[in-house]
Amino acid sequence: MLTVVVRRLLLAVPNVILITVLLFFAVSGLLGSPAALMLGEDANRETIAELNASMGFDRPLIVQYLDWMGRALQGDFGRSYTTQERVADAILPRVLPTLELAFLAILVATLGATVLNSLAVGRRVVQPVIQILSVLGITMPNFMIGISLIFLFSVELGWLPSTGWSPWSDGVIAHFVHILMPVLTLSAFYFGSFSLVYRAEYEAVRRRLYVQVARAKGLSATGVSFKHVLPNSILPVITYIGISLGHLAGGAVVTESVFSVPGLGSLFVNAILGRDFPVMLAVSMFIIVGVVIANLLADLVYTLVNPQIRLD
Amino acid sequence: MEDDFDQDVLLDVRRLSVTFAGGVRALRGVSFQVRAGEVVALVGESGSGKSTSGLAVMGLIERDRGAEVSGEIRLRGKDGDEKEITGLSERELRALRGNDVAMIFQEPMSSLNPIYAIGSQICEAIRIHRSVSRAEAARDAREALDLLGIPNPDRCMVSYPHQLSGGMRQRVMIAMALACRPRMLIADEPTTALDVTIQAQIIAHLKRLQRQTGMAILFITHNLGLVAEIADRAMVMYAGEIVESGPVADIFGAPRMPYTRALLQSLPRLGVTRASGTRIEAIPGNVPSSARWPSGCAFHPRCRYVVAGRCDASEPMLEACDTGRHRVRCLRWRELEKVAS
Amino acid sequence: MRLEPRALLGWTIIAVAGAVAAAAPWIATHDPTQTGVMFLRGPSAVHLLGTDELGRDIFSRLVFGARTSLAIGFGASIVATVLGVPIGLMAGYVGGRLDLALVQLIDLFIALPSLVLALIITAMVGPSMQNLVLILGFVMWPTVARLVRGQALAVRTSVFVEAAVAVGGTSTWIIQRHIWPNIRRVVAAQFAITVAFAIFTSASLSFLGLGIPPPTPDWGGMVRGGFSYLALNPVMSLAPGAAVAASVLGFYLVGSSGEER
Helix, strand or coil: CHHHHHHHHHHHHHHHHHHHHHHHHHHHHHHCCHHHHHHCCCCCHHHHHHHHHHHCCCCCHHHHHHHHHHHHHCCCCCECCCCCCEHHHHHHHHHHHHHHHHHHHHHHHHHHHHHHHHHHCCCCCHHHHHHHHHHHHHHCCHHHHHHHHHHHHHHHCCCCCCCCCCCHHHCHHHHHHHHHHHHHHHHHHHHHHHHHHHHHHHHHHHCCHHHHHHHHHCCCHHHHHHHHHHHHHHHHHHHHHHHHHHHHHHHHHHHHHHHCCCCHHHHHHHHHHCCCHHHHHHHHHHHHHHHHHHHHHHHHHHHHHCHHHHCC | CHHHHCCCEEEEEEEEEEEECCCEEEEEEEEEEEECCCEEEEECCCCCCHHHHHHHHCCCCCHHHCCEEEEEEEEECCCCCEEEHHHCCHHHHHHHECCCEEEECCCHHHHCCCCCCHHHHHHHHHHHHCCCCHHHHHHHHHHHHHHCCCCCHHHHHCCCHHHCCHHHHHHHHHHHHHCCCCCEEEEECCCCCCCHHHHHHHHHHHHHHHHHHCCEEEEEECCHHHHHHHCCEEEEEECCEEEEEEEHHHHHHCCCCHHHHHHHHCCCCCCCCCCCCCCCCCCCCCCCCHHHCCCCCCCHHHCCCCCCCCCCCCCCCEEEECCCCEEEECCCHHHHHHHHC | CCCCHHHHHHHHHHHHHHHHHHCHHHHCCCCCCCCCCCCCCCCCCCCCCCECCCCCEHHHHHHHHHHHHHHHHHHHHHHHHHHHHHHHHHHHHHCHHHHHHHHHHHHHHHHCCHHHHHHHHHHHHCCCHHHHHHHHHHHHHHHHHHHHHHHHHHHHCCHHHHHHHHCCCCHHHHHHHHHHHHHHHHHHHHHHHHHHHHHHHHHHHHHHCCCCCCCCCCHHHHHHHHHCCCCCCCHHHHHHHHHHHHHHHHHHHHHHHHHHC
């Protein structure tokens, strides 16, 4: 068990390093001279070279990378080109909203997919409806879901605030009123894909003999569903959560932009549109490394709940 | 005749018919009784309806999927009350399953839920029917494992199914079935998936536990060798009907129904108990399908003693022969007595 | 060949989208880039879906937008297939260390957020049609490669390929004669799904402001433009949004029903 954990952790380290290297080289290489960007197009060549030298951009990329990494590990990601704010200060308050949004979306999607599908199996009307919803959830782009929800619940019905964010300190109800539509928007894709994965597995598990054994013990149909079928069918969903985290990050970026959620995603989009190199680099590192770590966590959860792997 | 043992009849099945969705008639008016402490074998090829009979007694025929059940299944519970299983609600059935009547299945490899430890799966069976603490349930579960001769019951309790061998899993299944001390056990081919030596051990355990607890066993099998070894009485099924029934000695010594004879002839040596998986395959042809059901006797297309105009014209009834405990469903059994012997 | 309803719906959507894209100049009622003085009008006889904030005809922009979306979708899918199939075949067929290294690479890429990656690269190189096709193809090849690798591995270890190796078939011959025919259908199904998600991702990029630059009509960009006027003229963003969703659905349905057969 412990060796499995250690092995996965050790495997993740080179991956993370490789990703940061690729990202740093790609961003720096493709961007060209940061000084030219900062000074604007009409700056003369000497000034640019001077600034490049003073900021260390004339050094080889590998040196710049090691320098950046060394500072980053100490929490120093440089300063934003546009606001001159320390990048770490810009990022930190935005981590929690994104994490909360992602976590709630996964939770809603998992609960929705497992519970609805467990209840719907074999029902003539409900099952096709859930199936159609699943396919729509997978194929509707986040921005379309978000805008449709805003149009319906904010513009037409006026029930929910269209965009914006209300921190926990302003009250729990206000907080959830604001986060409701973003969570629904982000969870749609996962609801859809988890539904497909879960339903296929549920059908297969339902035919296993231990399910009949459980009924022969005298367990109720609901008890059998939730105690024996569900826990076995949910294993592939956990694997799928891990695989789909990359997609989740992309979805969060779009969703945060639609609803103006002050998270990492909207910070990232603003940095990209404003060509704010240090912020862009730091946020993308955060997102990508976060995805790799979360992927690892999903793997570990799978290992923990599956005795066949846990005990080998 | 039936009045003789009416008092200690535990299971009384009358004219039980089961038709599955799509028109498959799995059982066609089956009647039999099992007395307390008796071991009765239900023998037949696959598709003969023997497993369906077991599931029907458990109330596990899924009516919500279009299966139709008619007839009566009377079971005397542990409290002494008689219950009619086909008329019970799902809630009443749940109270009965595992408690008054338990079942073990053919595939021990897939009978246990892979994600729960053995102990918790047995405790679940106990705690469904008895309001006892977890500790008490665990103690009883451990005792049940001990009873099955499992070497290290404490370790087995915390093991997961994939860590146990097939034979060990089937012992666990038996321990689980007996955890609530039912008076009736349905064993559906419990040793078919196991190899020969393990098979003998499991049968030995079942016999010993049966003697110790005095429970009745309905032993479903296609293996006649096992019937001689474990059962007091045997019932031979063919195409959803009982075609011959009686004490094991009568069935093996003086089979009346041509089908039973064919089954016995497919055994290497008559009357000799064999532990190995003796398969029934020597009879030409197949069990009839619902779509092309033969007229008259259901066995006549495969019968070597078939008489045209008679066997395909009228349906035989199950009638008493010899001692009266021996019954046979054949139009020609009187004539054939001379032919065969 | 009998089509199941899902596939039939998918093919219908694709056929309609394809026809609209091909016949755009004849279907459109206006020049899609022609601005006018009638801003943000609702649907009328002249402007079927009304006008946007620059007075351009929304219906005509929608019709021409089909060209952009389909071109990017197909282009990216071709790039992803051209990259993914050989790499997957190599990993699955050659096996050994090469397989191990390629699988590591593929898994790494699959775990990465493709939209985030596409955003970064697009921001660097600029959002032209050609760049978008290459970028989206580049972020999507690993899925294709993994699928092909799995199939190639399964076919390679099957009896008839072992038999072909035994009688001395060359690798190229075995891949051509035995492996490719077996995985062709899966690759075709994945092609459709890749088109779906390329349209999905490119529309998301456009929505975030990194799409085909204006004034070229582009669905994602139209949604972005109309979002600010959602209360005034909802059609402006909902119609192109629905067009994106429908196209993605069409290709997804065709791809996913092809996979199962």
